[in-house]
Amino acid sequence: MTAPAIPGYRYGDPSLPPAALDAAAFAELRAACLLGEDDLAALREAAPIIEPQVDAILDTWYGFVGSHPFLLASFSTPAGPNEAYLAAVRGRFGQWIRDTLRGEFDERWLRYQREIGRRHAAGKNETDGISGAPAVVPFRHVVALIVPITETMRPFLAKGARDADQLERMHRAWFKAVVLSVALWAEQYTREGWW
Numbered sequence: 029m030t031a032p033a034i035p036g037y038r039y040g041d042p043s044l045p046p047a048a049l050d051a052a053a054f055a056e057l058r059a060a061c062l063l064g065e066d067d068l069a070a071l072r073e074a075a076p077i078i079e080p081q082v083d084a085i086l087d088t089w090y091g092f093v094g095s096h097p098f099l100l101a102s103f104s105t106p107a108g109p110n111e112a113y114l115a116a117v118r119g120r121f122g123q124w125i126r127d128t129l130r131g132e133f134d135e136r137w138l139r140y141q142r143e144i145g146r147r148h149a150a151g152k153n154e155t156d157g158i159s160g161a162p163a164v165v166p167f168r169h170v171v172a173l174i175v176p177i178t179e180t181m182r183p184f185l186a187k188g189a190r191d192a193d194q195l196e197r198m199h200r201a202w203f204k205a206v207v208l209s210v211a212l213w214a215e216q217y218t219r220e221g222w223w
């Protein structure tokens with residue numbers, strides 16, 4: 029059985045631009061995040077724990093965005109929050125959780141990270157054909173959101189962790205993977221040659 033297609037989701041699309049980093053530079057970035065093979069294993073352990081909770085996690089994150097007007101602004105037009113936009117991104121956001129927990133940080137993953145970064149910056153609004161919403165997600169907000177996206181994951185991981193040690197390993201691996209992702213997305217926000 030194949031999963032229903034998620035509108036606008038382009039992971040693995042061969043027409044995406046190439047990865048921005050070669051294997052050596054990506055290995056360096058992973059090393060800077062202290063993201064080792066043990067972390068990839070911990071992400072994969074977390075995947076089946078999180079899978080049945082993806083919707084609940086998205087409810088939490090959307091609740092966070094929705095309760096902070098300066099964040100909700102990125103999804104809003106002068107008429108107010110755009111529900112269709114929020115809903116379209118939600119489907120891809122859920123898939124991003126699954127993709128991150130697969131821990132397959134390969135060329136295909138790198139190419140899609142470049143696209144996700146672009147969608148927060150110069151390519152914002154394009155995918156869902158939105159007009160009237162801000163042209164860019166402020167980068168300071170993207171960096172700051174690493175904190176709630178990390179903190180709020182812990183109780184969901186705790187629901188399936190077999191012990192405190194496994195919980196800690198899975199949670200730390202999640203944090204590293206989110207930082208790694210945002211470090212890649214930063215390319216879209218930095219001056220040519222400065223990334």
Ligand code: HEM
Nearest residue numbers: 099102117120121124144147152153155165169170173174
């Ligand atoms: C660690 C921080 C963040 C993570 C992990 C994250 C994750 C994501 C993901 C996975 C998507 C969908 C990508 C796709 O199209 O496949 C997305 C899109 C989006 N995010 Fe974020 N995000 C972060 C920060 C933020 C912040 C602070 C805002 C501001 C409210 C924001 C607003 C948006 C918007 C508006 C879109 C849709 C962009 C478009 O028009 O395509 N994000 N984000």
